Amino acid sequence: MLKVENLTFSYNKTPVLKDISFKVEQGENLAVIGESGSGKSTLLNLLYGEFDLNKGHVFWKETEILGPKYNLVVGYDFMKYVSQEFDLMPFITVEENIGKHLSNFFPDEKKERTVELLEVVELTEFAKTKVKTLSGGQKQRVALARALAKQPEIVLLDEPFSHIDNFQKQSLRRNVYRYLKDKNITCIVATHDKEDVLGFADRMIVLNNNKIVVNDSPETLYKKPKTGLIASFFGEFNLISGEIIYAHQLKVVEKSSVKATVIQSYFKGHYYLIEANLDEQKVFFEHDTQLKNYQIVYLLIKKSTL
Numbered sequence: 001m002l003k004v005e006n007l008t009f010s011y012n013k014t015p016v017l018k019d020i021s022f023k024v025e026q027g028e029n030l031a032v033i034g035e036s037g038s039g040k041s042t043l044l045n046l047l048y049g050e051f052d053l054n055k056g057h058v059f060w061k062e063t064e065i066l067g068p069k070y071n072l073v074v075g076y077d078f079m080k081y082v083s084q085e086f087d088l089m090p091f092i093t094v095e096e097n098i099g100k101h102l103s104n105f106f107p108d109e110k111k112e113r114t115v116e117l118l119e120v121v122e123l124t125e126f127a128k129t130k131v132k133t134l135s136g137g138q139k140q141r142v143a144l145a146r147a148l149a150k151q152p153e154i155v156l157l158d159e160p161f162s163h164i165d166n167f168q169k170q171s172l173r174r175n176v177y178r179y180l181k182d183k184n185i186t187c188i189v190a191t192h193d194k195e196d197v198l199g200f201a202d203r204m205i206v207l208n209n210n211k212i213v214v215n216d217s218p219e220t221l222y223k224k225p226k227t228g229l230i231a232s233f234f235g236e237f238n239l240i241s242g243e244i245i246y247a248h249q250l251k252v253v254e255k256s257s258v259k260a261t262v263i264q265s266y267f268k269g270h271y272y273l274i275e276a277n278l279d280e281q282k283v284f285f286e287h288d289t290q291l292k293n294y295q296i297v298y299l300l301i302k303k304s305t306l
């Protein structure tokens with residue numbers, strides 16, 4: 001289990017994280033979300049032992065994770081970190097990068113593990129390609145595979161699919177998260193993308209103003225977002241009489257006491273997102289078809305559609 005107790009950290013005099021405490025079980029997937037600059041990457045760096053804490057402790061099982069003041073070499077064998085800088089070896093091939101830290105005393109296992117990981121990150125056909133010639137997204141996939149090669153007990157992933165195109169993102173995500181669950185590897189992922197969370201994360205923590213504002217299951221937070229910040233992570237929402245109402249919970253009906261004027265329709269694939277004016281307030285709702293600008297519509301809140 002990872003145990004974080006009262007973690008507090010500032011860069012010079014600027015506080016970034018204050019009194020952060022949480023636990024993650026073996027094999028659990030925890031998502032860390034928060035606005036840009038809220039300290040997600042800093043938290044992962046601290047969990048890895050990259051910096052010294054101002055206050056608090058981080059433990060993986062019985063081992064205390066210590067920073068550079070106490071450790072000559074940053075990092076621990078049981079933990080791997082895939083940061084936003086991939087830190088690969090450019091002049092050797094993809095498979096050599098993945099197998100770099102695997103023992104040559106067990107050549108069959110090394111080969112087997114490399115083949116398995118090339119499949120997980122969908123890079124089998126690039127096995128013999130030199131890393132320097134790869135695209136940003138392909139490098140990110142090599143970095144993921146390399147982190148998993150030695151089967152760590154815990155991985156820290158910072159925006160792990162940010163450089164990967166939408167075409168491959170979905171299947172890659174499923175492969176990687178399934179692999180981590182199958183091998184019972186604890187995963188902490190910092191992300192801006194709800195697709196990394198829904199269907200994969202067991203719990204999520206939200207950072208805001210240097211603190212953890214919530215720590216709960218994605219399902220609970222989606223259904224009962226306590227703040228606009230949490231709701232905005234899941235989708236477009238409205239604040240109506242102080243209540244958070246997602247755009248898909250507002251429906252056009254024949255008649256109601258809520259009258260709005262359409263401003264603009266945005267094509268979103270299987271629906272249109274409609275922007276409208278409601279008593280000087282902007283509201284968003286989803287609709288099957290495009291609506292005319294300035295058209296009057298009547299709206300109803302359907303909470304059962306959650």
Ligand SMILES: Nc1ncnc2c1ncn2[C@@H]1O[C@H](COP(=O)(O)OP(=O)(O)OP(=O)(O)O)[C@@H](O)[C@H]1O
Nearest residue numbers: 011012016034035036037038039040041042043190
């Ligand atoms: N090396 C550094 N020195 C000084 N300040 C830093 C350093 N790295 C980050 N910061 C500051 O610390 C705060 C948290 O940054 P951090 O990168 O952890 O946020 P983040 O939530 O990961 O952001 P993003 O989502 O944009 O990656 C920011 O205000 C940032 O400017």
